[in-house]
Amino acid sequence: MRWKKISDAVVRRLPLYLRVLEEVSRDEDRKLMSSQELGERAGVSPALVRKDLAWFGEFGKQGVGYEVSYLRDELRRILNLDEKIRVALVGVGSLGQALTRYNKNRTEQDRSFNIEIVALFDNDPSKFGKTIEGIAIRPVSELAQVVKELGVQMAIVTVPADQAQVVVDAVVQAGIRAILNFAPTKLVVPEGVHVASADLSLELQRLAYYLDD
Amino acid sequence: MRWKKISDAVVRRLPLYLRVLEEVSRDEDRKLMSSQELGERAGVSPALVRKDLAWFGEFGKQGVGYEVSYLRDELRRILNLDEKIRVALVGVGSLGQALTRYNKNRTEQDRSFNIEIVALFDNDPSKFGKTIEGIAIRPVSELAQVVKELGVQMAIVTVPADQAQVVVDAVVQAGIRAILNFAPTKLVVPEGVHVASADLSLELQRLAYYLDD
DNA sequence: TAGATTGTTAATCGATTAACAATC
DNA sequence: TAGATTGTTAATCGATTAACAATC
Numbered sequence: 001m002r003w004k005k006i007s008d009a010v011v012r013r014l015p016l017y018l019r020v021l022e023e024v025s026r027d028e029d030r031k032l033m034s035s036q037e038l039g040e041r042a043g044v045s046p047a048l049v050r051k052d053l054a055w056f057g058e059f060g061k062q063g064v065g066y067e068v069s070y071l072r073d074e075l076r077r078i079l080n081l082d083e084k085i086r087v088a089l090v091g092v093g094s095l096g097q098a099l100t101r102y103n104k105n106r107t108e109q110d111r112s113f114n115i116e117i118v119a120l121f122d123n124d125p126s127k128f129g130k131t132i133e134g135i136a137i138r139p140v141s142e143l144a145q146v147v148k149e150l151g152v153q154m155a156i157v158t159v160p161a162d163q164a165q166v167v168v169d170a171v172v173q174a175g176i177r178a179i180l181n182f183a184p185t186k187l188v189v190p191e192g193v194h195v196a197s198a199d200l201s202l203e204l205q206r207l208a209y210y211l212d213d
Numbered sequence: 214m215r216w217k218k219i220s221d222a223v224v225r226r227l228p229l230y231l232r233v234l235e236e237v238s239r240d241e242d243r244k245l246m247s248s249q250e251l252g253e254r255a256g257v258s259p260a261l262v263r264k265d266l267a268w269f270g271e272f273g274k275q276g277v278g279y280e281v282s283y284l285r286d287e288l289r290r291i292l293n294l295d296e297k298i299r300v301a302l303v304g305v306g307s308l309g310q311a312l313t314r315y316n317k318n319r320t321e322q323d324r325s326f327n328i329e330i331v332a333l334f335d336n337d338p339s340k341f342g343k344t345i346e347g348i349a350i351r352p353v354s355e356l357a358q359v360v361k362e363l364g365v366q367m368a369i370v371t372v373p374a375d376q377a378q379v380v381v382d383a384v385v386q387a388g389i390r391a392i393l394n395f396a397p398t399k400l401v402v403p404e405g406v407h408v409a410s411a412d413l414s415l416e417l418q419r420l421a422y423y424l425d426d
Numbered sequence: 427t428a429g430a431t432t433g434t435t436a437a438t439c440g441a442t443t444a445a446c447a448a449t450c
Numbered sequence: 451t452a453g454a455t456t457g458t459t460a461a462t463c464g465a466t467t468a469a470c471a472a473t474c
Contacts, residue, residue, distance in 0.1 A: 275455055
């Protein structure tokens with residue numbers, strides 16, 4: 001698939017639409033949904049829903065709406081979520097462990113959540129060989145090899161800020177081009193590598209702005 | 214302070230600038246910084262740095278730049294980070310515990326990180342009375358009372374998705390108007406209440422889009 | 427068919443960048 | 451003073467909304 005220049009703003013909303021469709025096809029017995037309703041439930045205007053979807057094809061029928069299960073499947077495909085995505089997590093501190101558990105629960109409870117942590121890495125020798133949720137902790141030096149072996153395509157980085165850039169360099173070196181970063185620091189990556197930031201301090205500081213309205 | 218209509222895009226960048234200034238005033242012995250350099254280190258264009266700051270006042274000197282410690286203090290003040298902000302965390306599962314530890318470390322290591330978790334809440338009676346990092350876990354029913362007692366101004370929500378809305382209603386009822394939500398669900402809040410979303414599943418699904426470029 | 431809703435184009439809105447006079 | 455860099459205005463760019471013909 002290649003639709004080249006889809007803007008980031010559009011891509012951010014696709015998982016929102018997918019979530020609504022997954023919920024509806026699980027909980028309700030609805031066959032159809034209009035851009036109006038999909039928008040309401042996703043928190044997006046109906047016009048924007050139609051415009052976003054139109055970048056990828058014609059999924060609806062005039063006068064009728066979108067078929068829930070069809071659009072759901074198309075969105076899964078567009079987001080590459082129709083096949084399982086394997087993830088490596090680097091930095092098995094308390095946050096890393098919590099995310100590993102969280103992900104385990106998510107994949108167990110939601111069959112369609114096709115993103116799974118399959119390998120853990122750390123640099124603390126005392127952790128090597130231990131397992132979290134059945135997944136062994138390995139030295140970061142084995143990253144490239146394991147990524148190749150297991151077909152890992154994504155990484156979650158939960159190391160301290162001062163180690164984040166080195167770790168990310170290694171992750172990129174291992175051929176991974178999608179990274180979710182929790183370290184409170186700016187990362188430099190080559191063209192073509194995508195970093196999503198889960199910088200919680202930044203979010204808290206931003207919220208503080210609104211405190212004495 | 215009231216500058217009314219500062220856009221969200223602007224507010225999001227302020228903590229970025231602040232972070233650069235905190236780092237510089239801690240690690241280097243620099244007195245001045247230009248919008249050029251501040252921008253480079255924050256990942257923002259110099260023109261935008263100047264425009265963002267200009268919303269709040271005139272902090273620089275033509276031909277000279279910005280005084281690091283002065284601008285840092287002004288940004289702290291603008292973001293309400295000049296006094297300690299007390300936070301309640303609701304949902305003490307593995308993620309909640311990890312965030313509590315994470316926050317403890319952050320506040321200990323960085324004197325200027327003025328956001329501190331001071332109360333924990335859960336609905337599982339087996340957890341009541343236990344402590345994490347010295348903070349007692351209490352029933353959610355005590356939320357309003359404790360918020361008042363301790364002067365809590367912000368909440369972190371780490372409960373399962375199906376409980377998030379009820380919990381957030383209680384949080385809002387208790388008078389809190391800034392919430393960081395980790396539950397993978399859309400929340401409805403009254404006007405004037407600010408919710409930042411840390412929806413990790415959404416981020417992972419979004420990253421998946423870029424996988425086979 | 428009549429009513430509804432899509433896909434798409436044009437209009438609007440808002441955010442970023444470019445440019446430069448003011449001035450340190 | 452000459453050089454540098456701010457604060458600010460005008461130009462550009464991009465994203466959202468409005469509107470409507472196409473059509474199910």
